[in-house]
Amino acid sequence: MARTDLVVQSMPRTGAALDAAVVAAGVDGDAFDHTARRMLLLKNSGDAPATATVQIPATVEGQDVVDLPVTVPANGSVLLPPFSAVYRQANGKVYIDYADPTGLMVGVLELPA
Numbered sequence: 001m002a003r004t005d006l007v008v009q010s011m012p013r014t015g016a017a018l019d020a021a022v023v024a025a026g027v028d029g030d031a032f033d034h035t036a037r038r039m040l041l042l043k044n045s046g047d048a049p050a051t052a053t054v055q056i057p058a059t060v061e062g063q064d065v066v067d068l069p070v071t072v073p074a075n076g077s078v079l080l081p082p083f084s085a086v087y088r089q090a091n092g093k094v095y096i097d098y099a100d101p102t103g104l105m106v107g108v109l110e111l112p113a
Contacts, residue, residue: 003031003095008038008108018043018077022105025052029097030106034088037111040080040096044072046103055095058086072104082111 004026009016022043032038044050054068065086072078087094098104 021107025101025104031093041107043077043105051099
């Protein structure tokens with residue numbers, strides 16, 4: 001099972017065309033390098049809601065922290081704000097999994113400095 005590394009798109013001050021910023025969701029999940037300026041865009045072309053899950057590799061007193069489920073509405077989209085360090089895996093990446101990637105598009109946008 002190999003995750004797809006997403007290409008990060010810099011967001012210019014003049015704005016970004018969101019349709020051009022997405023690719024098909026990876027069958028085995030996706031990943032991107034964590035920074036405090038990167039946002040995740042999820043688009044669903046399906047007629048039913050879709051679920052993406054952002055992994056949280058942390059524990060509190062030996063208990064796993066629950067991952068972040070994200071519901072993307074039918075024929076809709078969700079833009080998630082930059083992730084805190086709690087979402088960063090040991091390799092420095094953020095991991096996204098999908099219940100079913102069919103019809104899902106995903107992109108990573110980086111805010112200007």
